Amino acid sequence: MSQTVDRALSILPLLAEGPADLGQVADRLGVHKSTALRLLRTLHDHGLVYRQSDQRYRLGARLFALAQEAMENLDVREIAHPHLVRLGEACGHTVHLAVYEEGEVLYIDKVDSRYPVRMYSRIGKPVAITVAAVAKLLLADLPEPERRAVAESLDYPLYTARSTPDAAAFLKELATVREQGWATDLGGFEESINCVAAPIRGADGRVVAAMSVSAPNVVVTADELLTLLPLVRRTADAISDEYSGRTPVTDPAKDTA
Amino acid sequence: MSQTVDRALSILPLLAEGPADLGQVADRLGVHKSTALRLLRTLHDHGLVYRQSDQRYRLGARLFALAQEAMENLDVREIAHPHLVRLGEACGHTVHLAVYEEGEVLYIDKVDSRYPVRMYSRIGKPVAITVAAVAKLLLADLPEPERRAVAESLDYPLYTARSTPDAAAFLKELATVREQGWATDLGGFEESINCVAAPIRGADGRVVAAMSVSAPNVVVTADELLTLLPLVRRTADAISDEYSGRTPVTDPAKDTA
DNA sequence: ATGGCTGTTGCATGTTGTGCAACGTGCCTG
DNA sequence: CAGGCACGTTGCACAACATGCAACAGCCAT
The missing domain is CATH 1.10.10.10 (Winged helix-like DNA-binding domain superfamily/Winged helix DNA-binding domain)
Structure with a gap:
């Protein structure tokens, strides 16, 4: 040195x-x-x-x-991708990565268990913002006035009987999600599909992206899917650490006293 | 070195x-x-x-x-912030705070009307120094040799038809600004954006920072924006007083309205 | 004025950073 | 499957470069 x-x-x-x-x-x-x-x-x-x-x-x-420029050139997707792939291989389900932008939530990466290839076809498509687990996480982190403004400007289509019905219910759900630090979508978009999701945070603690694991009922029940939550959260945290440049364990021998 | x-x-x-x-x-x-x-x-x-x-x-x-801590050590910002927020709430437009350092002008705080959150994202970005109202104020206060040296070392990009075209025009503008104690940018950077700005002075009278209010044409005309000038100057003066220790009222909640 | 304090400069010394060459490893190609 | 290539890594000899000293210069307070 x-x-x-x-x-x-x-x-x-x-x-x-x-x-x-x-x-x-x-x-x-x-x-x-x-x-x-x-x-x-x-x-x-x-x-x-x-x-x-x-x-x-x-x-x-x-x-x-410097810090500014570095932030702008930071690509969440690039950093997250290997983690998503590993998670996909571990649990065998579909993994999504999404970001919030200008009132919309977009998928920016997807890994499917069988074909661990980026499916650009789906990427960029707007998410069902009122029900998707990743959308809840991203919106829950917005500053209060904007969150409210967005929630009230949305349509609340009833994809299923379990879809979020209106802005009031949505804001309540967002409060819960914000509190607990993770989110689910249990049949809110497609009756047979469940998701668990966790937030990815930048150095300042703000949520920069969200990731989720999705699986149909016929493969695993909602309860079984929920057992994956710790793994999902751990993955999200690992991505957060790497994204924010916090080195989790570089040299296990050395430690700051 | x-x-x-x-x-x-x-x-x-x-x-x-x-x-x-x-x-x-x-x-x-x-x-x-x-x-x-x-x-x-x-x-x-x-x-x-x-x-x-x-x-x-x-x-x-x-x-x-480090960048964060460095910014927090800028006590101008700390003192100015509540004033900026109050001004933002009062007039509903975007408020900027900027300082000059080593040939550059940079934003160190920003308050937006709708979302009164510190937007670190924009902070640190170099200002369009040849046209921004705050830049004019900061450069106008430099000692003559340095002002000239800086002005002549700059590029003068023509963002719009109203951008400052060259060093001569810039120096002339700086003289005017120095004389009148405030500055404007009328469509010099973005055709549709206008700004009015006022200087913040230390105890010795030197300009330590500058603040501005910006609004797009579609919201208020340039003339309407200019009616805010007294309010902007009063706010800047209040910050100057507090910064230079000449704080008339010990209660920062109350402000001259 | 004069002393002490701070920041600054030039220079001889040897510590320290440098480039080289060789090794290890993983990945892609033949 | 073997070979080759590209990349990160290491040890080492050399001298370049950073270091501390001492002396100078400005500034304020005594």
Whole structure:
């Protein structure tokens, strides 16, 4: 591991606590002032550190820009896909990945047990938003005014007798889902199809996508499907960790004391 | 400037474009793979870089955390936020807060009328510096040599027919803005969007931030938007007072209406 | 003025980062 | 199934580069 870079990077969390001057930085790094100066200058040239008018240093603006750009280039689907495939192989049912966008919920990936191939044909199709388990999770995480606005602007078609009947019922269901952190669709769209779903969250905790496992009654009962919930949630959490760049276990030997 | 650190930091913007593998990083840095490996490892140990399951590298979670903390250390934002929210509720339009740093102008807070949530997603994005009302205010306050230097180093993209065409026009506009103490952007970035902006000043009178109200033509005409100017200026002044410690009322809930 | 404090510079030293070459491994191709 | 290729990884010798020292320069307070 590169010592120089190590020292330089150690400055960042230090400055995150608040602005500091050269002497403080040098002290806390345990290096000479001139060394700290050169490190800070390099950080400064890259915009990671900003020198305010009182000559003290603080974290710089480029940090935002970097985080921002990285977020935009993050592809949930790319990261999620291998996890979905593994889940599909493990449980043998259909796995979906969906996102919310502009009042709609869209499937962006699908893995079927028998043919673990992306079925682009289905991807992009709008989801039955009032009943699908993934839709409930995605809508449940919206800020209250938008959630309400969306819920009230929707149609509530009665696909089956168990479909969500109206906005009031839907909002109540969303509250439950938000509370428990997972969702189901038990015959709300097709009488014979059940789903369990779990949310995928970004670094800030907001739900960026949702995934579900679906199976027809003739294969497994709803109760049997529900036994898969822990596995689904674990998969979703694994995707969340990877998506948000939290390294779950890189080196099991090392641990921060 | 430290070469090693310089190289290591150059990796960050590179990864911000999207995930890359070791070879690509080494190539774009112009160094040996083993060198790139050690740099990446160091970055990884600090959590700035994350290694996803396909072994490619991308920016890591610590970076987001740092950006977050850096933003929270900007006390202007903290002080301004409640004022911005109140203004947003009062006028119903989008409110922005921006600062100048190292030749760039960036949004550090945003309040939208319908969804009064911090939209981190937009924050950090570089502002259209040659046309945005807030950018004019921030640049107008720079010391003359720097203002000139920045103005002449900029590109002047013609977003619309009303965009600032060149450095000369920009400097002239800055002089006007500096004189009158407020600024507008009338369709200079998007044909249908207008803004009015006012400066936030520190105790020494220097502009530390700028805020604006933006609205599309279809909602209010430019003339109607201009009637909000007194309100915007009053809000900016209230923030200035509080920021500079000259807070007339200790109760931040009450505001001059 | 003058002392102490801070940030800054030039330079000799040796620590540290570097590139090379060789190894291991997984994947695709013949 | 074997072979080859591409990629990540390791150990090492060399010298480039980061380091700390000492001396300089500005600034404020005494």
